Amino acid sequence: EVQLVESGGGVVQPGGSLRLSCVASGFTFSAYWMSWVRQAPGKGLEWVANIKQDGSEKYYVDSMKGRFTISRDNAKNSLYLQMNSLRAEDTAVYYCTRTNIATPGESWGQGTLVTVSS
Amino acid sequence: QSALTQPASVSGSPGQSITISCTGTSSDVGGSYNYVSWYQQHPGKAPKLMIYDVSNRPSGVSNRFSGSKSGNTASLTISGLQAEDEADYYCSSYTSSDTYVFGAGTKVTVL
Numbered sequence: 001e002v003q004l005v006e007s008g009g010g011v012v013q014p015g016g017s018l019r020l021s022c023v024a025s026g027f028t029f030s031a032y033w034m035s036w037v038r039q040a041p042g043k044g045l046e047w048v049a050n051i052k053q054d055g056s057e058k059y060y061v062d063s064m065k066g067r068f069t070i071s072r073d074n075a076k077n078s079l080y081l082q083m084n085s086l087r088a089e090d091t092a093v094y095y096c097t098r099t100n101i102a103t104p105g106e107s108w109g110q111g112t113l114v115t116v117s118s
Numbered sequence: 119q120s121a122l123t124q125p126a127s128v129s130g131s132p133g134q135s136i137t138i139s140c141t142g143t144s145s146d147v148g149g150s151y152n153y154v155s156w157y158q159q160h161p162g163k164a165p166k167l168m169i170y171d172v173s174n175r176p177s178g179v180s181n182r183f184s185g186s187k188s189g190n191t192a193s194l195t196i197s198g199l200q201a202e203d204e205a206d207y208y209c210s211s212y213t214s215s216d217t218y219v220f221g222a223g224t225k226v227t228v229l
Contacts, residue, residue, distance in 0.1 A: 035218075044121065045157070045165065045208050047218040059216050062119060095164060102171045103155035104210060104218040108164040 002026040002107040004096045009112030016086050016116070022079040022096030022109055030054075030074040033099040036081045038092040039111075047104050048094070049081070086116045122147060122209055122221035129227040135197040138224045140209030141190055146219055148190035153212035156185055156194045159223075160205045168207075169194060196226070204228045 008020040020036070035050035049060040049070040058070050069082040079096055093111040100106055123141040130136040140147065140154070147154055152172040157165040167176055169185040172192060182197045192211070196203055209221040 037220075044223040045159075045210070045220040047210070047220060050218075061217060101212065102153045103167060105155070105157060105165060105167055106170070106176075108166070110164055 002098060004098065004107060004109030006094065006096045006109045006112040009094065009114045011115045011117060012086055013118050014087060014116055017082070017084045018086065018114060020081040020083070020094055020096075020112060020114070024077045024079065024096075024098070027098070029072075029077040033101075034070075034072060034079045035097045035099040035104045036070060036079075037095045037097055037105060037108075038090075039095070040089070040092040043092075046092075050099050050104065051079070083114070086114075088116050090114065091116050119213065119215070119217065119219050122211060122219055124207075124209060124221040124224045126222075127225045127227065129229055130196075130199045131229045132199055132201065134199050135195060136199060136226065138194045138196075138207055138209075138226070140192040140194070140211075140221045142192075142211055142219070143190055145215070146211040146213040147187065147192050147209075149212070149214055151212055152187065154185070154187055154192040155210050156183075156192075157208045157210070158203075158205045159208065165208065199228055201228050 003025045006022045036048040051070045071080045095111045096109040097105040098107040156169040159165040172187045173185040
């Protein structure tokens with residue numbers, strides 16, 4: 001069974017940084033693209049970024065380029081999202097997803113809540 | 119990248135069929151690749167993939183759910199509507215920029 005478990009969320013002040021982690025199990029992590037998708041409270045889904053199996057290609061939504069960095073460690077079956085210069089509008093539940101070309105969300109974690117507030 | 123356009127809400131009675139539309143552009147939904155997918159999300163839960171590649175169902179998803187596409191608009195049809203189908207539904211599409219875009223979401227109400 002595919003399992004994705006996110007961690008690292010919490011409350012952070014505007015301008016601060018946070019690193020999210022996602023540990024994968026139940027499948028060969030190194031064989032899949034992976035993504036982060038977020039959902040602001042009461043709002044819709046927003047794709048954030050994805051990363052190729054070997055980390056050689058990364059893509060971001062324009063509004064987060066330069067502030068967010070996606071990375072992975074295949075030896076640890078882990079996906080990461082480094083978030084810098086956080087703003088109130090980054091407040092959301094962040095989901096780790098297993099991805100293929102057809103869909104950014106083949107499988108989903110339970111999400112981790114990031115709250116940006118002073 | 120603008121969100122794909124979905125109706126805010128759709129409703130139907132048990133047993134009826136409903137259709138949710140998802141309109142984009144030639145750079146995403148209407149592109150040459152058929153990479154449109156649909157997700158179901160119940161309150162407080164993570165989304166669940168219901169349809170991929172426009173019309174394919176993952177294993178375990180009821181055949182009451184079907185998808186299609188015409189031009190820049192994709193559609194999700196739920197036939198034989200059941201109480202458990204009441205949820206939010208989102209479409210997504212791969213884009214010509216090698217990114218993904220989601221729709222704004224549609225709340226389905228079973229009357």
